[in-house]
Amino acid sequence: MSELRKVPKLSLKEYQNPETQAEFAHQLYSGLSEYGFVVISDHGIGQEVFNQAYELSQKLFDLPLEAKSQYETGSGQRGYISFGKESAAGNPYPDLKEYWHVGPELAEDSDYKTEYPDNVWPKEVEQFQPFFTKLYSDLNSVAETLFLALAEAMDLDRNFFTQMISEGNSIQRLIHYPALTGLEVGNSIRAAAHADINLMTLLIGATDSGLELLDRDGNWLPVENQEGDLVIDTGDMMARLTNNQLPATIHRVVNPKDGSKPRYSIPFFVHPRNSVTLECIEQFKSNGSNDAPITAGEFLDQRLRENGF
Template sequence: MSEIASVSIARPLSEVSEEIGRSFEEYGFAVIRDHGIPADLIAKAEDLSKAFFALPDEVKRAYHIPGGGGARGYTPFGTEKAKDASVHDLKEFWHVGRSLCEGHPLAEYMAPNLWPTEVAGFRETFEELYAAFETAGARVLEAIALHLGLPQDWFAKTVEDGNSVMRLLHYPPLTGADAEGAIRAAAHGDINTITLLLGAEEAGLELLTASGEWKAIEVPEGALVVNIGDMLDRLTNGKLRSTTHRVVNPRGEAAYRSRYSMPFFLHFRPDFTIETLESCVDPDSPHTRPEPISSHDFLMQRLREINLV
C-alpha cells in the first residue's frame, strides 16, 4: 500500500496532479505543502482564535444563533455530533462564511457574518485568511481537474461564490467526564467539496482505510491536510473518496491542554447541480450512479443528520 501523498503545489500542477489524485483515490486525503497562505497570517489567526475561545462563556454564547444551523458565529461545546453518533463531540467552534453584497442572487443561501467586538482585528484577519484559503483551494481543484482529465479551470465556475465556511475549532482540555464514550470529533465524513485543514500538526487526526484500519496522518508544520468531501465523492461516483476520519483524544500530558485547528470547508455554489461526471460513469453499469441534486439541498440534508439543523 502506498502512502498518503505529501506534495508541494508550488511545482507545476502537471507534475503533481497524478500523485495528488492517486492519494485522493486511495485515501481521500493528501498533505499539501507550499500552499501560499502566509505563515505570519496563520500565526495571527491562531492567536486571535485562542483569544476568542478564552472569552467568558456568556460572552461567546451571545454570538450563537439558535436555529441557524451553526452557519455563522459561535456554536457552543457539546452541540454537534457525527452522523449516527450517540454522543456529542468535545468541541466548540466559530464559523466565518462568504460576505455577499446586498442584492446578490445567492444571498438567500448565505447569512451575514458575525464579528466579535471583544477581539481586535478579528474581522480583518479572518477575511484575509478566508480569501487565502480560497486561493489555495482553487489550486488544489485545478490539480484534481487535471487528474480527472478535465480542463484545468473546470471547477472555477462550480465554486464561484460558493457557500464555503471557515471553522475556528477549539477542543478544550479533557476532564474525567469526557471518558463516557465521547471523543473530540467522532468518526465522520465531510459534507462539502474539499476540506483544507490548518493546525493538524498535533497528533489525533486519523482516517479509516479501505481495509478498515485507522491510520494516523503525519503533517509537517505549516502544511495543509486536504480531504475529499461527500459532494466531490458524489460528483465523481466514488472515484475520489470521501473518507471517514476522526480526532481521537490524546493520552498523557496532551489531554490536559487545548487543541486548536482551522478547517476551511470549500463548497460548490448553492445552485450547482451535483451530477456524476460522464468520465466517472461505469460503462458496464451506466445506471449505477447517484441521482442529481443541488449542492444546497444536499447540504441541508446532511446538516439535519449531524444535529445542526
Template structure:
C-alpha cells in the same frame, strides 16, 4: 501507498503532468493528501490562531451572544456539546465559530448565505479570519484545478461553480478533557459534506484517517503542511473516483488530554444552486453511475446538517 503522501503544490506550475497524476492517485487511494509549498505565511496562520484562541478564552456568556438559535450554526458561535457525528450517540467535545463568504446583501444567494457576525471583544478577529478564509479559498481553487485535469475536465471546470461557494472557515476549540473513560471523542468518525476541506494547524496529534483496509492511520502533518481531503459532494460528483474518507479526532492519552487543541478547517463548497450530477467522465462499465438523481448543493447541505444535529 503505505502512508498518506504530502505533495508540493508548486509542482503544479513546474511539473504539471506528474503532479496531477500523483495528486489524483493519492486521492483515489486515501481521499487525503498533505499540501506544502502553498505560500501561505506561517505568520498569517499564527496571527489567526492567536485571535481564535483569544475568542474561545472569553466567558461563556460573552461567546453565547454570538450564537444564532435556529441558524444551523451557519454563522457565529456554536457552543460546546451541540454537533454530533452522523449516527453517533455522543456529541463531539468541541466548540467553534463559522465564517462565511462576504457577498452583497442583494445577491441571489443572500438567503442561503447570511451576513457574518464578528465579536466586538476582539477587533482583529474579522481581518484575520477573513484574510485566512480568502487565502484558503484561493489554495482550494488550485487543488480543484489539478483534480479537474486528473479526471479529464478543463482546468477551469470548477471556477464558475465555486466563485460564490457557500464555503465555511471553522476555527475549533477542543477544551481540556478532565474526566477519564468518557464515551465522547473530540470529533467522532465522520465524512465531510463539501467538495474539499483544507485543514490549517493539523500539526497537533489526534487526526486519524480510515484506510481502505479499515485501519485507523494517524496523520500528523508538519507545521508547514495543509491537509486537504475529499468531501461527500466531490465523492458524489465523481462517482466515488475520489472517496470521501472517514476520519476522526481522537482523545489524547494521559496528561496530553488535559491540554486544549485548536484546529481550523476550511470547508470549500460549490455555489448553492450548483447541481451535483455525476460527471460523465467518471462513469464506466466498471463504475456505473451510483446516483441517478441529481441534487443541488444547498439541498444536499441542508439534508446533512440535519443529520449532524446542527439543524
C-alpha cells in the same frame, strides 16, 4: 503492509512549474483516490499567518460563555456553535468541541447575498474580522489552484470546479477542543468518525495530534504534517461527483493520552454555490451512479439535520 502506508505529501510549487505541472496533477488525483487525503506544502500562506490564526482563535474561545453565546445563531452555518452541540451523523454521543463558522463576504449585488446567512463577528476580539476575512480569501485561492489541477487530471474543462465554487457557500471553521481534565467524557471523543460534507477541505495543521483516517485496509492511519502544511481531503460532494473515485474518507480526532492540553484546529470547507447540481460526472458513470442528482444547498441542509441542526 498497512503500517507502511502514509498520506502522500506534495509541493504546490510543482504545479506552478510547467515542467512538473502534469505530474503534480496526477499525484494529487492518485493520492486523493487512494487515501482521500494528501498533505500540501509550499502553498504560499506563511506559518506566521497560521500562528496568528490560532492566537486569535484562542482569544475567541477564552471569552466567557455568556459573551460567546450571544453569537450563536442556531443555524450551524455562521457564528458560534457551543460545546457538545454537534454529533457525527448516526452517532448519539456529542463531539467534545466548540467552534465558530465564517462564511463568504459577498458583494451587495450578489444573487446569494440574501440566500446565505450573514457572518457574525465577535466585537471582543480585535482584528478578528479583517484577519479571518483575508485568511478565508487566501485559502479559497489555494483551493482554486488545487481544483484546476484536479480538472486537468480528470481531463475536464479547466474551470469545471472553479466555476462551481465561485460565490460558493464555503465555511472556515475555528475549532476548540478543550482540555479533557475534569470533563465527563463518557463515550465521546473530540470528533467522532465522520466524512466531510463538502467538495474539499483544506485543514491548517492543528496545534496537537489526534487526526486519523480510515484507510482502504480498514485501519486507522494517523495523518502527519509539519508546520506550515495544509492537509487536504475530499468530502461527500466530491464522492457524488466521481462515483466514489475520489472518496469521502472517514476520519476522526481521538482523545489524547494526556488530556491536560486543549487542541485548536482550523479547517476550510469548500462548498459549491447552493444552486449547483451534484450529479455524477459522465466519465465515472460506467458502473452506474450510486446517487440521484441533488443541489448542493439541498444536500447541505440534509447533512446539517443529520448532524443535529
